[in-house]
Amino acid sequence: MSEPPRRGGPGDVRLAETLLVVDDEANVRALARDALVSLGYVVLETDDPQHALRLAKEQSIHLLVVSDYPGRRAGVAARPSA
DSSP states (O other): OOOOOOOOOTTOOSOOOEEEEEOSOHHHHHHHHHHHHHTTOEEEEESOHHHHHHHHHHSOOSEEEEOOOTTTOHHHHTSOOO
16 A cells, blocks of 8 residues: 655755655556655655545655545545644
């Protein structure tokens, strides 16, 4: 479901911000992950909104990228409460 975080290449000056990608399509997650990692971000990923909630509670997430899950209300369910 999720892979260990990946960082950008050598010389990356960004403070490795953590992004969480939630999508039920593995190829969409892989595309997003590869693009974001190449820009120097730490990327967590999952295909399950409930797992996304657990990750958000355990990690400091700077940006959440969520797919539309018909009938599962992932956008609402995966939004951590303030």
